[in-house]
Amino acid sequence: MRNKRAKQVTFKTKLLLITILPLIAVSLLIGGATYYQSRELINAETRSVEQRILAAKRQEIRNYVDLALTSIQQIYADEPGGPESAKAKVREILHNLTFDYDGYFFVYTLDGTNVVHPKLPHLVGGNWWDLQDDNGDYVIRNLISQATGGGGFHHYVWHKPSTGTVEEKLGYAILLDKWNWMLGTGLYTDDIAKEVAAIRAEFTRSIRQTLFVIFMITLATIIIAGSLIAGVRFSEQRFADSKLKELTNRIFQVQEQERKRVSTELHDSISQLLVSVRYGVELIHSEANRDPGLQGHAAKCLQTLDGTIAEVRRISRDLRPSVLDDMGLSAALGSLGKEFQNQSGITVNVTAEQCHSRLPEGAKTALYRVVQECMTNVARHARASEVTISLKVGLQNLVLCVEDNGVGLPRPLPKSGGLGFRNMRERIETYGGKLTLSRRGPGGTKIKVQMPLDNVSAKAA
Known part of the structure; x- marks a missing residue:
């Protein structure tokens, strides 16, 4: 009996080692290769940016x-x-x-x-x-x-x-x-030098996160293997959902980084070059008094350039509104409401309090994207004539509400909503917040977000 148990323990140990050791070796190789390739990518990207x-x-x-x-x-x-x-x-x-x-x-x-x-x-x-x-x-x-x-x-x-x-x-x-x-x-x-250093620091942080994820995956896999050998059930679906949410959050972060980079390139490079070209055409227009035909062509060029500059700035603003980085969430929501009202003709009422530095930048971006998605849904589906956006900042948490007076949600009320609603909820949950979808009293839809604030900043305030 003892020999049987000893053999059983030895077999479990061997099985554990056979499962874990290759996994550790592969993880180390992947981590080393990832680190080396990432360092090479950092050097190449920083050189390209500098050039x-x-x-x-x-x-x-x-x-x-x-x-x-x-x-x-x-x-x-x-x-x-x-x-x-x-x-x-x-x-x-x-x-x-x-x-x-x-x-x-x-x-x-x-x-x-x-x-x-x-x-x-x-x-x-x-x-x-x-x-x-x-x-x-x-x-x-x-x-x-x-x-x-x-x-x-x-x-x-x-x-x-x-x-x-x-x-x-x-x-x-x-x-x-x-x-x-x-x-x-x-x-x-x-x-x-400052911009290159910031890019290098961001890449370095991404490398650390990637290596940390590799380490955590390795550790989690080891725990799973040990648990399976010990006969303990492990919920694969929950694990997969956790990893999927982590990947989704990472995708959101990378997407916002890329939007910000492209927006900055459009605003600081292409827009400036177009403005410089406009100065030259404007000079030609002012000097072409003796040639009405040339002056007319110059005027058309100026009109085309103005439209192009406005379009580039609109694209840059849609990708990443500079007002969000420069003036904060409150001003960004006001600007978004005004722009939506001008484009759609739907009345937008915005009441937004300042949250200053009591929210991380990622949380501000998430709230802004939620409101942006809500406005898109209103324009496409709600058939509303009025939208109300309110942002209230308390001592412990923040409450954001977006309400419209449109046709409202279908009956019965969907439990999880569509893909857009799930994306909004995942963005908010990343920062410890909660998003709820409900019908508005007489008609329409209400989306409410509650998000915790930084307690240290709240006490200082």
Whole structure:
């Protein structure tokens, strides 16, 4: 009897080892391969992002230089009042011509004497041929060399007016050969390093989450195997549902990240380029007084560009509303209600209190997407004339209600709702909230969300 039990224990041990050891080995291999491939992907993606941003900044700098040349072209070509008078006028124009927070134009003669510098006036009149930056780079020499070589870019470090610190800068210089002037401008690139660091940090966090998920799956599988050997039942359906919800939440996160990235690219790159093109077409329109046909074509181009810019901004706003990141959930709901009312003609009443930092950013995004889905359903199915959105913030929790006066829900009331309702519920449950669907008194539908708030912030408030 004892020998039988001993053999039985040995068999269970062997079965456990046969089940667990390969699983551990495979998990380690998968984790190592995932980590290595992810690191390679991070390096490739950050390099690609950095190159795209630098290319956009180079194009932006060229556009600014073209605008500056356009503003002084007539005076530079005709020299009204003589060369000295023309130079004085050009100096004044370039001194007052700025862009963004830290954008300006500077002018040096070919021997290194400064002629124009609106941010550092003490440089004007001095010879800075031998000026070196903190890295030992001869800044003025190299910029003049780029200008005399047909115009080009140069990296150096320089004083940043808005912060008072020395930061990396991408400069661009061209030659005004008639006056032997080097005209230049540039953009600071410290934000590129910050953005690349943020992307790298986000990828690193994703790698950690992936490895953690692999570890948890391995651990859960080991527990399942041990439980099966010990004769304990384990609910496979519950386990599968848990993993499916985890995967769904991850998909939502990745989707929001990708929407935000595409929205930012549209707003900061394509939209800015279209605006720059519009400036050029507007200049052509203003200069085409003698040719009505050309002026008409320019006006049509301006109209088309305005529509394109508006469409790009609409797409960017639909993907990821910047007001949600910049001004918070309350302002974002108000903007959404106003836009929906303008598009559908349905009256929207919004009453939203500020929740400030008492909700994580993911929870704010989830609430916004729930309201967005509700408005879509109202437009498609409700046949309503009025929608009410209310957001009330208490000491412990938040209550969001979306009500309409439409045809209401079918009878009997669905228990789980459709796919859209399930997606909304899963978004809210991710952050510990609860979503309920009910009929509204006289007619219509009511969706109510309750979500806990940060108690530490509540006590501080």
